[in-house]
Structures are given as C-alpha cells and as structure tokens.
Amino acid sequence: MSTTTETTETTEDQPRRGKASMGQRAAEWVDPRVGLYKLSKSNMRKIFPDHWSFMLGEICLYSFTILILTGVYLTLFFHPSMNEVVYHGAYTPLNGVRMSEAYSSTLHISFEVRGGLLIRQIHHWSALIFIAGMITHMMRVFFTGGFRKPRELNWLFGWTLLFIGMFEGFTGYSLPDDLLSGTGVRFTEGAVLSTPVVGTYLSMFMFGGEFPGHSFVSLFYSVHILLFPGIMAGLLTAHLILIFYHKHTQFPGAGKTEKNVVGAPLLPIYTAKAGGFFFLVFGIIAAIAAIATINPIWEMGPYRPDQVSTGAQPDWYMGFSEGLIRVMPGWEIRGWGHTLALGVFVPLMIFPLVLISIAVYPFIESWVTGDKREHHLLDRPRNRPVRTGLGVAWLVLYFVLLIGGGNDIWATHFHLSINAITWFVRVSFFVLPALAFFATRRICMGLQRRDRDKVLHGRESGIIKRLPHGEFIEVHEPLSQEQRHILTAHVQPQPFELGPEVDENGVHRKVNPIDKVRAKLSRGFYGEQSQIPKPTVEEYEEITSGHGHH
Secondary structure (H helix, E strand, C coil): CCCCCCCCCCCCCCCCCCCCCHHHHHHHHHHHHHCHHHHHHHHCCCEECCCHHHHHHHHHHHHHHHHHHHHHHHHCCCCCCCCEEECCCCCHHHCCCEEEHHHHHHHHHHHCCCCHHHHHHHHHHHHHHHHHHHHHHHHHHHHHCCCCCCCHHHHHHHHHHHHHHHHHHHHHHHCCCEHHHHHHHHHHHHHHHCCCCCHHHHHHHHHCCCCCCCCHHHHHHHHHHHHHHHHHHHHHHHHHHHHHHCCCCECCCCCCCCCCCCCEEHHHHHHHHHHHHHHHHHHHHHHHHHHCCCCCHHHHCECCCCCCCCCCCCCHHHHHHHHHHHHCCCCEEEECCEEEEHHHHHHHHHHHHHHHHHHHHHHHHHHHHCCCCCCCECCCHHHCHHHHHHHHHHHHHHHHHHHHHCHHHHHHHHCCCHHHHHHHHHHHHHHHHHHHHHHHHHHHHHHHHHHHHHHHHCEEEEEEEECCCCCEEEEEECCCHHHHHHHHCCCCCCCCCCCCCECCCCCECCCCHHHHHHHHHHHHHHCCCCCCCCCCHHHHHHHHHCCCCC
C-alpha cells in the first residue's frame, strides 16, 4: 500500500527575490492562510457563454444589490413606530394632521432628506424590476429546460428567492403606513382570518390585537430588513455557488457539446462586461425613478381604519392572489358554530398550490419522461411542445387573474360592467389556459415541421425560376453545416412503455396504476402528437444527391 503526502513550501523556504512591493508582500502573507492563488487559478478563468438571455439573471443580481444599498440608506431615517404624532413638516397640506411616526418619517425622507425621495423611488423601482427579472429569468430557464439534472436544486433556490421576494416586497410596501398600503394590509388581514382554526391567532400575532393594532409596522420592519434579506442573501450565494460548480448551460451551436462550455473567461472579459452592465442597470433604474413617480404616499394620506383608498391595487406581482379572491363567489359553510369563508379560503389554497406546482415541476417531468441524464445544452422551446404549452398556459392564467385583481380599474377606465369582467375572468380561468396550451403545442409542431423542411430542402430564397417545360419554382438555398446542426442537435426520447399486457405464458400482467399514469403522460410528452421526427442522414443524402434542391 502506498500513500501520497502533500508538501507545502513555506515562505521561508522560497528563494529570496528582489524587493517585493507592499501589495505583493500582503498577497504572499494571505496566500498560505486562505489559498488565494490556488483559488484564483481554479476559478478566475471559468468560462461563461455569451447570450443575451443570460443577462436576465444578472439583472436580478444587480437590482438586489441596488435594493440593499438604497435600503441601508433609508433605514437611517425611517422610524418603524405606530405612535401617533402631529405632523409639522415641509409638506404643508398635511400640517396639523395626526399620523403615525412611520408615515411622518417617510414624509421627512421624501421632502427634507437630501436625495431621500430619489432613493425611495430607486428602492421601489428596483423591487419591481427584481421581481420582474426573477419571473422572466425563471421563464427562460423553464422554456429551455435549464432546470433539468443536475440543476433541480438550483431551480428550488431560484423559486424560493421569488417566493420570499414577493413577500419581501409586500412588507416593504406596507411600512409607510399610508392609506394605500394600509388597505392592502387590511386585505391580508381578511385573508389570514379566513384560515380555519389558526386564522385568529395568526392575526393577533401579526397585529398585536385587533386590526390595525400598534405593532405591525415594527414587526414588518424587522422581517423586511433582517429576516427576509438574510435568507435571500444566503439563497443567492448558494445559487451562485452551484452555477460555478456546475458547468454553465448553453444553447446548441458549433463546437458546443454536453461536455464543454464555449464562451469568454470570467477574468478579464466577463468581469468587465458584468461591471459595465451593473452600472447600466443602475443608471436605467435611476433614470426611471427620476422620471416616473411611484407610490406618492403624500397624495393618499395616513392610514385610517374607517377609510379606504379608491382604486387600491397591489403591486403587479401580488395581483394574482387578489384576482383569485375578487372573482371567487362568496360561498360560506356554517356548522358547529363556525363559519368557513370559502370565498377567501379556496383562493388562499389555490395560490400556494400553483406556486408549489412550479417548484416541483422539474421532478415531475423527470419522473414522467424517465430522463436521468445530465443536461448542459438547452432545449429550443419548439422542440418541447408540451413543456412550452404548460408555460404559456401558466402565463395566460396569471394575466387573466391580473385582470380580475383590477376589475374595478378595468370597469371605470373602459366603461365596462364590473360584473361582466368578473364573469369573464371566472370563465377564462378554466378556458383560456387550456386553449393557450393546445394552440402553443400546435404552433411548436408547425415550427418543427418547418425546421425539418429547412434541413431537407434548404431556405426559401425568394428567387423564382422557370423550368424548360414551363413550370415555375422557387430556388432554395441549402443551409450551412452549423445551421443544420442547430436544427438537428436535440435528442428525441421515446415514450415510456408498459410492455406487453400478457407474459410469455399468456397470463395478464398486473400493472401498477401509477405506471399507467406515467405511461400516458409520457406519451403526451414524447408521443406522435408532440414531436416531429428529425430528418435522417439517409433522407438528407437522398434529396441532396438528386434534384431535391432547385
């Protein structure tokens, strides 16, 4: 038996060189203790592919960084207290009005702190762009299959970031204690109270008594600046570590395989691009914040439980949940001295179920298809019609419920009946996602047929040629080898089969019902109705060797 011993060369053992600079001496002191050189050598030249869709994840990272920077600034001046004070400040229309310290300090930030209003605007816009970036980024990952093995855990990290980010936005939106955000908190209180058995206890915990209580601002503040940001920072770090650990995904192309990554190294090219893109994102968010005012709390006034803000709407990413509650009939079940408000409880259950289905989808697809291989090349959405159809159906469902969440705004702005809008959303909730799924799948199948024709016959050139016998045809230009590779590089798996119904002795086999469901779903993913066979080498050679190309 042999052993291998790792030896280390100490600073004293190294030959003496010329006089080193202060930076070099500091690096030589740090390196034996933290492995600086070794770490840099192994990671600083990591390759990242160059594609515009990968910038969506960077937008999420940069907007989160901007949120942290602006949030730290705002905490220096904000007072998370619901103690009542009489306002005497720079905004004269509210002078002499009783309000909470939270609302008063927000007015102070907006009108008396130098740059305070701009920082507030940047903070709020960054939150909206952060959520929008995460949803768009996850849609890109979903449609291209970037969640497949070995990246299922990273998909869960991203999903958890989105889930927590939505409630992080809600808690921050509620801190100023203005009439608009207070109306949203009251809406949340009603949803919490509809939870059977524990609803009352949860409400008492959140508000310290009957709504609005005297402590929800301080509670939301602690959650907003400590709990949620800490969890999100940890998840984001783990997300980036896994990106470094796994090879970066890439789209099919020349020289790209499952075993390599084609792109630019982290240092110096990618770092320079990323640094410039950060300042570009920061500049665009700052420009939007300076031009378009968002959440002008001074126009709404302080929150009062006996008042309601007309046309109150949540931020767009929470409109999904409000749409569910607005369009749900006000059904109730009474029994044993208790009332179960189904009009609120059912939407409260549908909302997390939809989110959970998004989280577990990678595992469902892997089980249905039986695909256990590692994937580092991304899919073109057209080559996975069922997955693409499900993604489009979810987006349609989201926008339908977004209309339901703003049914009063649609009614007043377009002079429509609010009851007609509500019934439209109720019917569309079941009909439009199904129509979107089947239409998307048909479109993807059509695009697959077009790709097949391009590979076999070439691209239409627009040049019309007349043959000697008088027939007019269009000249087709053959595709390049790289273009043919992109159109044919994807793998077309076969559906999962149950096998023969009887064994070799003619006895009927007992089939697990779960396997039957899996086989049926697998045929839906990879059956004849979901993928067009790729052209074979024999078909291509037969056409190109004859007169298939004109």
